[in-house]
Amino acid sequence: MSDARIEAYSRALFEVAQAEGNLSVVEDELFRMARAVESSEQLRGVLTDATIPAERRQQVVEQLMGGKASNTSMQLVSLIVGAGRGRDLVAIVDRLVQRASSEQQREVAEVRSAVALSEDQTKRLADALSKSTGRKLNLKVVVDPSVLGGLVATVGDEVIDDTVRTRLEQIKTRI
């Protein structure tokens, strides 16, 4: 999809979420959905397969998000997948998150962890990262078991990596 089209979709999603008054929740849920799509080749295949009818793809989205996300988020993802833009879902959502963060004068900080963080940990981590980078941040936590343990934070071009996976790789390289 062209950059202009991705931009248009992300703007549309942003406007809808803002109009519904739950931008931060929708943004967060869509971000998690995008990460799930990103990490699952099977899910990505289903959502982007043009031979599967749009209704069936939308059913998959509803089954996946039903009860776990807001209705607005589910409807927006369903809209994108139904329009045959499932392949660009991740790019659209990432653009939406950037837009929402810019709106709040914040920068997106993506943190990957092997286990979910508590609210307190998330808040303290956001504060620590803001203090460390000197910027206001919109923290997005992704549960990624492949990191094994520890955290890796990406703020713009800066990466702070203290994961067990990276340490093991360093040890392997040294060996």
Place this chain on the structure above:
Amino acid sequence: MNLVVTSLFAVEDPSQTHHWLLPETAEIVYGGIASCIIFFGLYKFGWPMIVKSMNARTARIQKELDGAADARSKSETDAAGIRTALGDIESERRKILAEADAQATAIISDGRARLLKEVADLEVKAVADLAAARGRSGEELRGEIARLSSAAISSAVAASLNDRAQQELIESFIKSVGAAK
């Protein structure tokens, strides 16, 4: 005339001759004349033929002699050629044998040199192969050790990553990031 005819054709009694050995005079005359005629005829006509025949025979004999001489000369030339050829054959045989000996010697010498070189090359290659195999084995062993070590470390770390460890890692990260500035 009558006398002549009578003397010529008179029939005499054979027992009545004037000499027991010599013929009658007339017979001598007639016989002499007839003999002269015959000798003259022979001289005139027969002698040239005899001379010609003799000359022809002489020429033929001479020709045969010349042919024989030629044949002899040719035979002698052939014999000389054969002798020369025999000599040449012997010399050629010796030459061929000498060349064959030289070639055989050269081939043996070359073969020996080549074999020695091949043996030397094989030795060098074998030594290099041994060294490479030794190095490869060492590398493979090191690689295997590294792989097993990595797997062991991964397993040990994964086993030790319980909830408490995860929380400690998260807290450690938050603290280290917070203390970074």
